[in-house]
Every structure is written in C-alpha cells, then in structure tokens.
Amino acid sequence: MLLEAADTVLYNDDFEGPVTGWSINSTEYDPDTTRFLGRFDNSPTQTERTFTVPPGSDRVEIEFDFYRMDSWDNNARWGFDRFEIDIDGRDIFSLPFGHTQEARSGVSGLVEWAHYPLSDAQEFAFGTGIYWRDQKHRFTITVYSPGPSLTLTLRANINQGGNDESAGYDNMRVTAVDVPPNLELHKEVIVLSSLGPDATAIPGSELQYTIRLSGSGSETKTDSIILLDDFPPELELYTGDLDGYGNPFVFIDDSTPSSGLSCCHADSYEFSNSDTKPPVFGYIPEQPYDPNITYIRISPTGAMRDANIDPVEVRLEYRARIK
Numbered sequence: 100m101l102l103e104a105a106d107t108v109l110y111n112d113d114f115e116g117p118v119t120g121w122s123i124n125s126t127e128y129d130p131d132t133t134r135f136l137g138r139f140d141n142s143p144t145q146t147e148r149t150f151t152v153p154p155g156s157d158r159v160e161i162e163f164d165f166y167r168m169d170s171w172d173n174n175a176r177w178g179f180d181r182f183e184i185d186i187d188g189r190d191i192f193s194l195p196f197g198h199t200q201e202a203r204s205g206v207s208g209l210v211e212w213a214h215y216p217l218s219d220a221q222e223f224a225f226g227t228g229i230y231w232r233d234q235k236h237r238f239t240i241t242v243y244s245p246g247p248s249l250t251l252t253l254r255a256n257i258n259q260g261g262n263d264e265s266a267g268y269d270n271m272r273v274t275a276v277d278v279p280p281n282l283e284l285h286k287e288v289i290v291l292s293s294l295g296p297d298a299t300a301i302p303g304s305e306l307q308y309t310i311r312l313s314g315s316g317s318e319t320k321t322d323s324i325i326l327l328d329d330f331p332p333e334l335e336l337y338t339g340d341l342d343g344y345g346n347p348f349v350f351i352d353d354s355t356p357s358s359g360l361s362c363c364h365a366d367s368y369e370f371s372n373s374d375t376k377p378p379v380f381g382y383i384p385e386q387p388y389d390p391n392i393t394y395i396r397i398s399p400t401g402a403m404r405d406a407n408i409d410p411v412e413v414r415l416e417y418r419a420r421i422k
C-alpha cells in the first residue's frame with residue numbers, strides 16, 4: 100500500500116487558446132480531436148518545454164493525449180516511424196505505433212511510462228482510407244527525484260510529410276507530487292472464514308482488509324490523497340456491494356471532528372489488471388469476484404482537516420477470497 104498526494108499543478112492546457120512556452124507552439128484543429136499542439140511530421144519533428152519544479156518534490160507526473168495520425172510505418176520501405184520522448188535530453192521512450200496499438204508500459208531509469216489507447220484505429224482526422232486511420236492514446240509519465248527543472252521533448256521521428264503521417268498532443272497536465280510527511284498508513288488482515296488459523300491457505304476462505312490512515316499534521320489540499328494498493332495474485336477481490344450503496348469499499352471515519360474526507364463512489368476507485376509497472380488503470384472488473392485485479396487506486400474526496408490538535412483516523416475496508 101502506498102500513500103500518494105497530488106500537489107502542485109505545474110501546467111494544464113487543452114490547447115484551445117493561444118499557446119506559448121514550447122519551442123514550437125503551433126496548434127491545429129480537427130472536429131474529431133479539438134484543437135491540439137501540432138501537427139508534427141518530418142519537419143518539424145519535435146517540440147519541447149521546460150517546467151520549473153518546486154523544491155522537495157518527490158516526483159513529477161506528466162499526462163497527455165498523443166494523437167497518432169495517418170500512415171505511420173515500421174518498415175525499411177516507408178520508414179521505421181517512432182514516437183519518442185526525452186526527459187532532460189535523455190531518451191526515455193522510442194517505440195513504433197501499430198494502427199491499433201495496445202497499451203504498453205515500462206521503466207527507464209528513474210522514469211516510469213505507460214500509454215493506453217483511447218479508441219480503436221479510426222479514420223477521424225486528415226487523410227482517409229484504410230492506411231490513414233488514426234488513434235488516440237493517453238500517456239502517463241512519472242519522473243522520480245526530479246531536479247529544479249524538467250525539460251520534456253516530444254518527437255515524431257517519422258520520415259514522411261504531414262499529408263501522409265503526423266502527430267499531435269492534447270490535454271496535457273504536469274503535476275509535482277510531494278509525499279505528505281504527516282500521514283501514516285497501516286494495513287490489517289482478518290480471516291473471516293471459520294475454518295481455523297490455517298484458513299489463509301484454504302481456497303475459498305474470505306479475508307477482510309482494513310487500511311487505517313492516520314493524520315497528525317496540517318490540512319491537506321482538496322482531493323490530494325490517493326491510496327495505491329498492489330493486490331496479491333493469490334486473491335480475488337470482492338467487487339460486489341459491500342457498503343450497501345453498490346461499492347466494494349467501506350469507508351469509516353473514526354475522527355472527532357470528522358476528517359473532512361469522504362469515500363467511496365464509482366469515481367473514487369479504479370482497477371488495473373497490468374502485469375507490469377506502472378499499472379494502467381481503467382480495467383472493468385468481473386462481478387462479484389475478480390481474479391485478474393493487480394492494482395487498486397482509491398481517491399477519497401475532500402481535504403483532510405488540520406489534525407494538529409485532534410488527530411484524524413479513517414478506515415477503508417474491502418474483502419477478498421483465496422483462489
């Protein structure tokens with residue numbers, strides 16, 4: 100279990116208005132993409148921007164939509180076309196994109212990256228025809244131990260002109276994250292089965308997990324607490340109605356006055372079935388037990404109140420079954 104806290108938003112742009120601060124600021128509009136940063140093809144191929152990172156940041160998270168448009172290739176005749184990302188001048192991502200490209204994730208030094216398709220390949224933009232289909236992807240990049248600034252370079256390393264293949268970027272958000280020093284997490288497991296002390300080894304036994312979050316410091320920012328749990332492969336999560344409102348999580352506020360946090364509704368939690376890190380979220384689980392879940396991300400809403408005088412303690416419960 101990891102505790103995260105989203106902190107300072109360094110950049111947030113849907114590119115609908117005037118754009119500044121990139122080495123190339125051009126935007127283009129298409130009814131199916133909205134206005135976006137681009138297009139980039141064999142000239143110019145790249146744009147970059149430097150963000151100032153607040154001191155003490157644990158990591159920087161970069162998210163954006165990547166539009167892979169028209170006939171990107173991966174062969175000697177038409178070019179080994181690649182989308183490439185550099186962080187501080189170091190290449191952290193360089194891969195081809197098939198027309199219908201599946202999700203991928205990986206690690207490069209202190210950088211984790213992941214992307215997943217937002218749609219199948221479709222003829223939504225610019226060139227039309229079966230070889231000119233387009234696909235939108237969502238990228239997330241996490242840069243650990245960042246310096247005082249971070250330079251992001253986005254490069255369409257493609258060899259043909261924009262009437263044949265191109266790239267664009269949209270809905271970019273860059274956040275510096277600082278782990279809160281005043282919050283603590285504890286995880287407890289209770290065997291619900293009456294099969295005895297060895298029930299944790301018996302398939303079908305039910306377990307209850309309790310996550311305790313204790314706060315002792317000053318107020319957190321609104322919606323800034325995120326709980327990330329890597330879920331054991333020998334268990335299947337109970338995904339049915341545990342709280343009486345259709346959610347598989349029960350939230351209990353043990354604080355007086357109340358913590359200021361609330362949870363959980365359908366937008367508060369996400370699941371992943373990724374085998375590799377970082378996890379790609381958005382997986383729709385099976386009901387009422389799911390054997391494929393590998394990660395859970397829970398985001399309580401609200402700000403945890405000042406806990407300097409009256410400590411805060413909340414509990415989050417969920418259940419699982421031994422496979």
Ligand SMILES: [Ca+2]
Nearest residue numbers: 113133134269
């Ligand atoms: Ca846009």
Ligand SMILES: [Ca+2]
Nearest residue numbers: 170171263264
């Ligand atoms: Ca091409």
Ligand SMILES: [Ca+2]
Nearest residue numbers: 172177178258
């Ligand atoms: Ca090409």
Ligand SMILES: [Ca+2]
Nearest residue numbers: 224225226231
């Ligand atoms: Ca197209």
